[in-house]
Amino acid sequence: MTDDTPNRETDAEKARADGSGIVAPDDETPTWRERKTRTQGLSQLTYEYFERARREDQDLRQESDYVERDVLAFPTWPHEVIRNLAVASFFVGMLIFLSATLPPHIGDPANPSSTPAIILPDWYLYWSFGLLKLGPLNPELSILGGQKLMADRTYGVLANLVVVGFVAIVPFLNKGSARRPVEQPFWAAVGVGGVLFAFTISVYSAKNLIPMNLHLLFDLTFLVPIVGGFVTWAVLKTMREGYMYDLNRRYYRLRPPK
Structure with missing residues (x-):
């Protein structure tokens, strides 16, 4: 009986691009059109971004023989765009939450016939x-x-x-x-x-x-x-x-x- 264990690859060890495992390299990752047909949300794209960033960072560090710290750069799409979109969505959600729970108090309307003693801008x-x-x-x-x-x-x-x-x-x-x-x-x-x-x-x-x-x-x-x-x-x-x-x-x- 031959041992074909080295040729086997479990589902947990496979590099998949659907967000359920380690993101595959770029040549194995589906295109944007293919990804769009899966109706993935922002959370799924964000997870893919972090998984891919972690994988690329790990691969580059393992392959590099440079002693000093590596400064790695990632392309604008999808890495930077997804990250900035996730951060912006978080802060927009916080602003909407605060504006809904703590609405600002609107004071009395300005009186055009009287000039305030002290005039200051914002x-x-x-x-x-x-x-x-x-x-x-x-x-x-x-x-x-x-x-x-x-x-x-x-x-x-x-x-x-x-x-x-x-x-x-x-x-x-x-x-x-x-x-x-x-x-x-x-x-x-x-x-x-x-x-x-x-x-x-x-x-x-x-x-x-x-x-x-x-x-x-x-x-x-x-x-x-x-x-x-x-x-x-x-x-x-x-x-x-x-x-x-x-x-x-x-x-x-x-x-x-x-």
């Missing part, structure tokens, strides 16, 4: 509203007889354009491959300073509600981001001396081709 626009209040920085030119070159509101609009333009150009200026703040202390300090400035200028936009001297509040609006950025740079610069930069750079290096 909280996420406080920083922009604060830039419109930078009238003290608008210089008065003696050549114009002590008059300002432009109106304060125009000066505030230009300040918004400058800040937004700086935020937009930073990714083009910083083209390094650093993945941790300690690897580039300067740009990390720029980021911390920008976050602090967004906070301080937001506080300054509501200066009528802040129990503080307005001149001191105006000075702190620009002083705190500078001090915070400098402290961040100094701390990260000190940490970088004992940081194994070369090792961490190899740690994130892509797996070399075969």
Whole structure:
């Protein structure tokens, strides 16, 4: 009696693409049209994504003789699309649940005949509203007889354009491959300073509600981001001396081709 055990393959050991086992390689996986005819839902596709990602990660690590950690990339479809769709569906469901169980309270309608004492935009626009209040920085030119070159509101609009333009150009200026703040202390300090400035200028936009001297509040609006950025740079610069930069750079290096 011959032993044909090595030629046998149980159902549990088979690589199937229907979500009931380890997902098969791409050449054995049904196409999207074939998968669509099975009327599979988002949960099934999500399970396939995680199973396939796990299989590909395991296969690449077993075949690789690279000592460092491999940074593996997956194609947009179906891996990234299914993952993002699953995450987005979860958060949309949470928002629908919260809006159904905790509906927001609608206050009295606005009275068009009365102007409120304090006018503020939505909280996420406080920083922009604060830039419109930078009238003290608008210089008065003696050549114009002590008059300002432009109106304060125009000066505030230009300040918004400058800040937004700086935020937009930073990714083009910083083209390094650093993945941790300690690897580039300067740009990390720029980021911390920008976050602090967004906070301080937001506080300054509501200066009528802040129990503080307005001149001191105006000075702190620009002083705190500078001090915070400098402290961040100094701390990260000190940490970088004992940081194994070369090792961490190899740690994130892509797996070399075969």
